[in-house]
Amino acid sequence: MKFIRKSVLHSFQKRRCLTVSKQLTKKQSTLKRIFACIRPYTPLVLLSLLFSVITVALTLYVPILTGHGVDFILSKGNVNFHGLISIITTILTCIIISALCQWVMNHINNKITYKIVKDLRVQAFNHLQVLPLSYVDSHASGDLISRVITDIDQFSDGLLLGFTQLFTGVITILGTIVFMLSINPLITLVVVVLSPMSFFIANFISKKTFIMFKKQSEARGELTGLTNEMLEGIKVVQAFGHEEETQKQFKEINERLANYSLRATFFSSITNPATRFMYACIYAGVAISGCFGVINGMLSVGQLSSFLSYTNQYTKPFNEITSVITEFQNSLASAARVFELIDEKPISDDKADSAVLDSPKGEISLEQVDFSYTPEVPLIQGLNLHANPGQRIAIVGPTGCGKTTLINLLMRFYEINGGSIKIDGHDIDSITRHSLRASYGMVLQETWLKSTSIWENISYGNPDATKEEIIQAAKEAHAHSFIMRMPDGYDTILSEGGSNLSQGQRQLLCIARVMLCLPPMLILDEATSSIDTMTEIRIQKAFEKMMHGRTSFIVAHRLSTIKNADIILVMKDGHIIEQGSHKELLSKNGFYATLYNSQFAPV
Structure with a gap:
């Protein structure tokens, strides 16, 4: 029994390690993609880095000047005012130049961030235009909207913080070490030795926060999808009294989102207090060792004050960087979802030798066409159909028989699994999609x-x-x-x-x-389903004029609207089981006759 428990525990731990490993690999991949997005703006990044260096250098030079100023105050009544005035003037000059450089740097960083975000949003939106219809149909529209809008906004916030605080923080840390070394290498060693502990703490917490922020982004997209779906169908929800069920569903997703958000915030909130504790220890170590240095004549009081000021300068960026890292985990998680969308395989490009369909006559043939949305559920099998130019082909049949699917295949919204579809003898695979779709005019039931x-x-x-x-x-x-x-x-x-x-x-x-x-070919899919009877009569006359000389496919449930069709195709379970004119099909007394009589039989 113990062996079984150990085996189960080992298996669980192994799966957990694999999950964490995948998350970290994904995180690294996302970082590489972000750097690739930044690369076109390298000149601006370098310019921002230059202003950051100037800002940090001037800021770090001030404590040196302050230390000199302290040393000019020798004792009561013994103050070098001439030296103090010179130092104060220099300090003010440094502060003004530093402030101007920081303003320019922030402006550049804003420009870089919003240009990158603009590029990414355009890329994501453009990619949506070329994704297969199957992908759009299988994903909630709210989730896709969340990726293009909300997730990119979250990424923008983290990226801006990265530019404004991460760069400056890293340069401040390096610059501070250089200035401290110039004062006293031994005490600097105390600072450098204790610092890595804060990195270990921040790194451990950042791994946890990334996973939680990723789940938070996914739950947010799910919640956006439900809200969007509910708003679109609010009348149906209220008509069927599903408000309570919808609220329960919303509450369940919202609770998961709140749980992930709380856990992400919990892990991220540990970072700052933990690192602050470490920095307090560093400051105390510097103060104690510095006091001994002053007593032993290794440091002046002014140098000690400069050193303590540098210790604050040194630890402050760590606090800012840990805060940035927390926000950056959220940014990375959001960016990962955007890149997932962009990485989705688009519809295949037109073949290099694809022809442009120019002035088609409208002769359409389907030969042994097979299609299914999922491999395990076959829908259309071995479908054959031939439409001569100018013919009106009506398609009828029970719901789910494949009528609208056939329209999607004619328009090449979905690719067939087998067989061929030809227009004027040309396989639609050898025709550009744009010219193919431009040759059809569509009026759908959904406006x-x-x-x-x-x-x-x-x-x-x-x-x-x-x-x-x-x-x-x-x-x-x-x-x-x-x-x-x-x-x-x-x-x-x-x-x-x-x-x-x-x-x-x-x-x-x-x-x-x-x-x-x-256009030369028409598709009318329940085109008059939402129109009153009197208007429908007038529209049918307009359709008669519009369809004259054009190959037309008419999908209808009201069989009275298709009596004048040249050919009526009766579909069932993805097969054409009957075809002919209205009179011919009625005389056969088959499935069509049953459908027709069910609509017009007296009650």
Whole structure:
């Protein structure tokens, strides 16, 4: 039994050591990446270092002058005022120059920090644009937002502290040692011998704080994701009475965040008191040994006062550096999450010989297409489909049968696992993604509008369109009348997601956006699902005009909207089980007929 317990304990300790080792390796890797981010600004860093050296040198020269000033006060009534005035003037000059240099240094450090942060945020945001849709679908939007905004802000705070205090602190420590050596090497040895103890303490605590700050950043991202998700669906949450469950979920994540934050703060808060204790011991050691030095004639009183001043100067940067190290652990943890996002594999580049799809006719064929979101759950297998130019292909079937997935494959939002998809005889793998997607016009059930004017939202796919063309597209989409009723007409600024419009009005603007572009191929995925019946009739007429001569794919649940389709594909479990015109499929009395009759059968 004892052997089993020992074996379990050994296994646990081994796993723990491996976890800590991975964390430290990750920390080192993150540091290398940070230095790589700093490298382009090396000239500014060197300039900051120069001003830091000047600031520290002048600051450390003041105690020497102070010591000389003390020695000019020989006794009561015996003071060298001429020498004192000269020293005071020099001290004031040093203080003024030092203050100016420090101001310039801080300005340079701010410039370096915010340039690095700007570069990193642009890199992270740009990388989001090229990440596979599968990655975006599998990660909470709140967590991704947290990485690009909050984590980079946390990194910025730590980096700024590193430049403003770490550089100056290190130079102060080195400079102080040099000045102390010039006064008395023996007492300097006391300071140098006792100092490493504080490093050991700070290093031990920093390892703990990094791990805790990493967990804190992850929990913060999770909390941001939940809050974002809840705000987007607040009406649904309240409609189904899930406020209490949501609060419980929020409370659980928030408690974990608070726990990690407290533990991170606990470890980081130990650093300063522990190092201060060590520095108090160093100061006491210097004071005692210095007093013996004065008694034995090795030091003057002025030199001892200079030495004690240098001891304070020497220990102060250690306190600042330990505080910086604590904040820097949080910064490193946040930077690691940002680099994780940037390191995610982007979608593969277009092939070097990829062709630009120019004026496609719209002949589309799928041959033995296989696809699944996860390998263990097959979805589409051996799918075959051929669409002639100008045909209208409706896709129907129960929820989860693969209708929207098929649209994603046509647009190459996801890569197929097997088979081929061709447009005008060209495999879509050999066509640039931009030209492929530009050849399609999409109106989806889920609307997306920017927080900008109605003009810009309609012209999103065709920025060069004239106002007359935009108005004409809006009229064809039956959006012009409600737009003109808005406070500023087409100049009305929409709120986030177009929330100051009804769902139907948002849908009409999305339809107008596609009508303005009129690409050679169309995808309408439940495009009229949020529109009233009377408007839908008018929109269907507009669609008839828009689809004329264009290959169109129409995904619909309301089967009354697809009666005029050239071909209706009936999908089930990733397979096309029936295809034909509306009349042909009804006459077969198969799955389509069952779906149709279920919608129109009398109750």
